[in-house]
Amino acid sequence: MDKFTKLTGVAAPLPQINVDTDMIIPKQFLKTIKRTGLGVSLFSEMRYDSDGRENPDFVLNKPAYRDAKILVxxxxxxxxxxxxxxPWAILDFGIRCVIAPSFADIFYNNCFKNGILPIVLPQEEVDKLMDDAERGANAIVTVDLESQTITGPDGGSIGFEVDPFRKHCLLNGLDDIGLTMEKADAIADFEAKRATRTPWLAGA
Structure with missing residues (x-):
């Protein structure tokens, strides 16, 4: 998993409430178990019409937001x-941070496990960032995980909270497998000792 330290990029505004996972990636795209290739189908029913043509009014189809790295x-x-x-589709599109007043629990947890930083802020702070995001290509926002700050286009800064363990995982690029591999030496030592003490468990 790629490390998340500091992210600077265009913030795209998506002010709808209750955006569910079927809106994020519709069910017909769930056949794959690969984490790549889903970005083109992100928000598919809002991004494209029934003939597969882009909806020019959808935010991520607008030239200023095609390379957005942050979603408000x-x-x-x-x-x-x-x-x-x-979260696979969001990440594959290129977005690594989502800022909102609240998230569904499972989605929130899945974001951290896939290298995305979900940030919860009070509605008034989100409104300020939403206003910043409306600036199009000038909506450059910096998210600094180490200092836990968000800096807007005008230089104003907003602080945010994040669980220390999840912060550690993102800063070091550690998913569940990575966390396990941090204990590789201890695991190998345990396995070696077990093989000596109970060789019959290994079929010896």
Whole structure:
């Protein structure tokens, strides 16, 4: 998993509330178990019409936001079913931070496990960032995980809270497998000792 330290990029505004995981990545795209290739289908039903043509009014289809790295969203983002494809699609598009007043629990947890930083802020702070995001290509925002600050286009700074363990994992690029591999030496030592003490468990 890629480390998350400091992220600077365009912030895209998506003010809708209750954006569920089926809106993020519709069910017909859940056949794959690969984490790549889903970005093109992110928000598919809002991004494209029935003939597959882009909807020019959808925020991520607008030239200023095609390379957005941050999403400023409405409350209860990521509700609905617990599909991990939702953060996969967001990450594959290129977005590594989602800011909202609230998230659905499972989606929130899945973001951390996939290298995305979900930030919960009071509605008034989200409104300020939403206003900043409306600036299009000038909506350059910096998210600094180490200092836990968000800096807007005008230089104003907002602080945010994050669980220390999850912060450690993101800063060091550690998913569940990475956390396990940090204990590789201890695991190997245990296995060696077990093989000596109970060789029959290994078929010896």
């Amino acid at each position: 969203a409405g409350e209860n983002f990521g509700c609905g079913s617990s599909r991990e494809h939702a």
